[in-house]
Amino acid sequence: xxxxxxxxxxATRARRLPAEERRQQILDAAIDxxxxxxxxxxxxxxxxxxxxxxxxxxxxxxxxxxxxxRAAVQRTGEEVMENWRRIAAENDDPLHxxxxxxxxxxxxxxxxxxxxxxxxxxMTETHDRRLAETARETYLDLLRFIEALFxxxxxxxxxxxxxxxxxxxxxFMAVGAVMDETQxxxxxxxxxxxxxxxxxxxxxxxxx
Numbered sequence: 209x210x211x212x213x214x215x216x217x218x219a220t221r222a223r224r225l226p227a228e229e230r231r232q233q234i235l236d237a238a239i240d241x242x243x244x245x246x247x248x249x250x251x252x253x254x255x256x257x258x259x260x261x262x263x264x265x266x267x268x269x270x271x272x273x274x275x276x277x278r279a280a281v282q283r284t285g286e287e288v289m290e291n292w293r294r295i296a297a298e299n300d301d302p303l304h305x306x307x308x309x310x311x312x313x314x315x316x317x318x319x320x321x322x323x324x325x326x327x328x329x330x331m332t333e334t335h336d337r338r339l340a341e342t343a344r345e346t347y348l349d350l351l352r353f354i355e356a357l358f359x360x361x362x363x364x365x366x367x368x369x370x371x372x373x374x375x376x377x378x379x380f381m382a383v384g385a386v387m388d389e390t391q392x393x394x395x396x397x398x399x400x401x402x403x404x405x406x407x408x409x410x411x412x413x414x415x416x
Contacts, residue, residue, distance in 0.1 A: 231269045234259050238280040243326040247277050278342045281330045284323040285346035302361040317391050328388040354380050379411050
């Protein structure tokens with residue numbers, strides 16, 4: 209399948225960066241391009257253009273487009289998890305931490321939607337087993353983290369003893385998926401902080 213062809217600019221020499229910094233620069237550009245165009249329609253030429261480097265530079269760090277895509281998806285999951293862990297570590301109350309996790313997710317969708325858009329898009333790449341595995345692993349890691357926060361709240365007596373923490377975690381993740389969809393459809397103004405606060409109350413106070 210052919211990929212999109214980037215509009216080329218006159219080549220300029222990219223500033224020399226340490227290897228890890230250059231790799232992260234490529235990943236940042238890849239996250240943006242893949243989030244906007246998807247795996248099939250994005251080319252490494254597009255990513256190189258977004259990163260301000262020559263296309264051959266990409267292949268010094270990644271064997272091919274598939275490897276770069278998987279690394280980009282994994283990086284988005286890591287960034288989400290790093291922030292969720294930070295929020296949980298800063299808040300002893302797991303239910304309050306869950307509220308802040310939801311707020312962070314909504315704010316990030318507004319300020320830097322690419323990392324969440326790519327994570328959502330990756331779930332549709334089921335035509336390739338390796339892409340599907342990467343998306344599943346990333347999603348399950350986040351689900352388990354959220355379930356652990358609900359389990360901690362249950363242990364503290366913040367939730368009733370018969371609360372099913374797995375169901376609670378799935379409900380929480382489902383709200384995140386709705387937020388992703390509203391962003392992709394341009395309906396983010398229809399699901400604002402007031403509506404999200406109401407949905408959160410239903411979940412946390414419903415004692416599922």
